[in-house]
Amino acid sequence: MKKIRLIIGREIKSKLRNKTFLIMTVLAPLLITGFLAFIIQLSQSDNTNQLVMVIDDSKLFKDKLKGNDYISLSYSNLKLEDAVEQFTDKGYSCLLWISPNIIQGGAGATKLYFRKTPGFAFQTFIKDQMEKIIYENKLKSNNIDPNIISNSKQVVKLILEKVNDKGKPEEQSSFETFGFLTGALMFTFILMYGMMVFRSVMEEKTNRIVEVIISSVKPFQLMLGKILGVAILGLIQFVIMGIITFSLTTVLSTIFLKDISGQLKAFKQQQELVKLQGSNANFSQLEKFDDKLEVFELLEKINKINFFEVFICFILYFLGGYLFYSSIMAAIGSAVDSESDSQQFITPVTLPLMIGYLISMKTILDPDSSLVFWASVIPFTSPIVMMSRITNGVPLWELIFSLASLFASFFVTTWLAAKIYRTGILMYGKKTTWKEIAKWLFYK
């Protein structure tokens, strides 16, 4: 036991001293949160002030095409040629020119002149409004009241309500995208740490240090120490990454999502009011939030996730899945002499992981299918698929069954891997084949 502790210690120390490992630990959360922040930033509206000179030769848009808080339009009667020369001198950031025959369509009917490239949001804002104005204009010219059209539109919203066998509603959060994300993370981590074990075993073999070590400890102890060492290292890395990600996202969300959560509060208050007042309610207050509904829904879903449960399951499945795969990785690592030979052995091992990853995509479409069920119980795929299901509410017995079979098969793979490992680490110069490895299982 003391020797296994020594081996674990060395494994952890050697990786902690590795600069790439440390950089990765800090950099990965930074990248993740940075990416999130970037996406949030993109979805936020463009806040750059734009002062736009408009030359409307079609005379359709005057007083209909309007600005907003950041964009102000001013109509001018200048000739286009003069305006192009003068608009910057007059303090405008852009010049919008609308041709007289815009209603007939065609390319080049409108032009936006600029010195500094205007943002995408600004362009969409102008374009959408103009399209709406033309649309209404065309309806009118055909004697159709635009109000009839807009009143005929009805949004249908499906409300999902899961019930148990007594017909009582069952609390559940169904957030498939999140499940898919945790599944993908699980895939990455199992593969990453499995490869770490693989490299560490191969390094000892190619360095030839292994013969010195197994004259002091049993090969099984060495393999186990290595696997456990990397597992502990992985957990340490999780905790560090978790803390960094959590604190960064907290900071970011307070900065970026402050407006939105305030709005969500207001929306909920209005919703309550409407519920209380019934059909007499003033719906216009609610309609104000129409364009924010999707964001609200997302936030609601995130709030419903039981992060504690997800975290515990993630740790358990990571440990189980990692132990299951890393012992196989250790066995293969012992069988190869060089990195270049390793690919043919690694691919078949990572294949089930890949399949698990693909099945976890199916979880989004069809979470209760039997394929998804079995894949979340069979140890080869269960860590990934179960993690992708976890936010859909998995019955406890399924969780226990799946975890039990995962940990039980870990003992089987470790036992088999030890047999291969024992022989493999001392085999040099021979090109290893799967047949050869199968033979090692039966050596005394």
Next chain:
Amino acid sequence: MADILQINKVSKNYSRYVALNDVSINVPEKSIFGLLGPNGAGKTSLIRIINQITGPDIGEVLYKGEKLGTKHIEQIGYLPEERGLYKKMSVVDQVLYLAQLKGLSKAEARKRMLYWFEKFEMQDWWKKKIEELSKGMQQKVQFIVTIIHNPELIILDEPFSGFDPINTQLIKDEILDLKKNGATVIFSTHNMGSVEELCDSIALINKSQKILDGTVKNIRNTFRSNTFKVSFKGSIIGFTNALWTGAEILIKQTEEDIHTLTIKLLNNYTSNQLLESVLSNHQIISLNEIIPSMNDIFILKVNQGNESKVLQNNETK
């Protein structure tokens, strides 16, 4: 002297390949024992069995009369032929780690490490990583790692490969010192010169079987063929006539007026009789018995083995 190691009728197979076939060897305590044999003879397999890296299929190994077991691991030090250390680990960390794996406490390991570092004049480079050291330096570290836990039995597989003559001498002296301090050294090598110089007894393995063992002195004596080298001044015809049927001349050499003959004495003819018969007419300069070197014996025995195999094969055909 008691035997530290008794290897009794050990056989080992790897699927269809026979690595060891019914090998029995006794290693006397506090001696230096040479384990000899051509490449692929089964030496490494035997060494791995002694180190408990693998177990024998048939037969048993006794350590001081007890069945070899886990508790003996800490009594054995092993230097494999293919040297290996962690390339990215510092010398100090490496030595401490491997010493602790052999059961030393950290403090004790550090104390002994300092002793050896001083002895081998290595203090300047202990913070260095192994990959930054020269091959000779790496070998020294490896040697220290092998003996740092004061093992009773030290197994050295080709200990001199990679050393320059100065460091080779250093290691040789160290091996003799270890023996003086009560350790037993098993050492496997192709360098027959060092066998004669260091070993008390040997075993020769060829084609997975032991073909020869005993003390170096006894073995060389049994391989004596009554061959002498005699140098003299005077008539060579008179000399050969005087020998008459007592000896067969193998090689004749003449340099200026000194003749040197290599002769094999026949029919119980002794070297004293030879001298008596030629002393009156010839001036004898030297007379030496030719005792075969371990190198000759090695080649002779291994070739014999190979020939007999060929013969057997022909017969079975």
